[in-house]
Amino acid sequence: MSLPLHVADLRLRSPRGRLLLDLPALSATPGALIGIRGASGAGKTTLLYALAGLLDRAEGSVRWGDTELLSLGSEGRARFRARNIGMIFQDFMLFEELGALDNASLTALFRPRSERPALRARARARLEALGLTDAERRVTSFSGGERQRVAIARAMAAEAPVLLADEPTASLDRANADRLIDDLVALVRTQGTTLIAVSHDPALLDRMDRVLTIEGGALAADEVPACA
Numbered sequence: 001m002s003l004p005l006h007v008a009d010l011r012l013r014s015p016r017g018r019l020l021l022d023l024p025a026l027s028a029t030p031g032a033l034i035g036i037r038g039a040s041g042a043g044k045t046t047l048l049y050a051l052a053g054l055l056d057r058a059e060g061s062v063r064w065g066d067t068e069l070l071s072l073g074s075e076g077r078a079r080f081r082a083r084n085i086g087m088i089f090q091d092f093m094l095f096e097e098l099g100a101l102d103n104a105s106l107t108a109l110f111r112p113r114s115e116r117p118a119l120r121a122r123a124r125a126r127l128e129a130l131g132l133t134d135a136e137r138r139v140t141s142f143s144g145g146e147r148q149r150v151a152i153a154r155a156m157a158a159e160a161p162v163l164l165a166d167e168p169t170a171s172l173d174r175a176n177a178d179r180l181i182d183d184l185v186a187l188v189r190t191q192g193t194t195l196i197a198v199s200h201d202p203a204l205l206d207r208m209d210r211v212l213t214i215e216g217g218a219l220a221a222d223e224v225p226a227c228a
């Protein structure tokens with residue numbers, strides 16, 4: 001399934017009324033690689049959270065295909081996310097009592113029984129590709145970078161139509177970061193996934209089709225990188 005994105009008049013205010021996000025319009029076609037950059041505090045993570053339907057106070061329209069995310073209740077948004085959005089966020093949302101593979105296969109719970117073995121096999125392969133070979137080890141004992149890799153494996157194994165990533169290369173060394181960028185681009189090109197990735201990493205941003213610059217919660221630029 002492919003899900004075009006249409007955002008209109010998206011606004012978010014802090015509890016004290018400060019405007020954190022103000023986006024009159026943003027569209028993305030399925031299969032696009034979109035980077036988001038901007039200074040610290042510009043609103044990049046807030047934008048990703050709004051696109052995932054994770055912010056209760058967001059106003060306006062975030063439409064993925066035929067689904068108007070902001071008109072759904074929190075349960076409906078969670079259901080939509082489980083089926084359609086892979087997330088690599090800075091809070092990795094791992095289950096401490098589970099092993100790496102169980103965490104990376106968690107989205108199987110939302111899939112028909114017949115699809116679960118293939119998803120688990122993809123999760124194992126993604127973990128191995130990311131250098132995590134001890135699939136049964138509980139994540140409690142994992143380092144920050146290892147935890148991030150489990151979250152990446154989970155998001156990629158799900159092969160959801162949309163992948164939202166917040167600094168996916170941040171805690172990887174250069175060689176692993178470069179391999180991950182290759183894998184993300186390959187996933188998008190083969191599956192028609194829409195990737196929206198916040199990053200400060202020029203190696204990642206240079207591989208995107210478009211790079212958005214966020215300043216003060218607003219879109220300051222929407223450019224094609226020089227080497228795309």
Ligand SMILES: Nc1ncnc2c1ncn2[C@@H]1O[C@H](COP(=O)(O)OP(=O)(O)OP(=O)(O)O)[C@@H](O)[C@H]1O
Binds near residue numbers: 015020040043044047
């Ligand atoms: N619930 C909230 N209440 C008040 N301010 C908030 C809230 N959530 C976010 N902010 C503020 O909104 C701004 C944007 O935050 P955000 O995390 O989106 O920035 P960012 O661009 O991702 O930064 P970084 O690169 O440092 O991660 C920041 O000034 C932050 O303090």
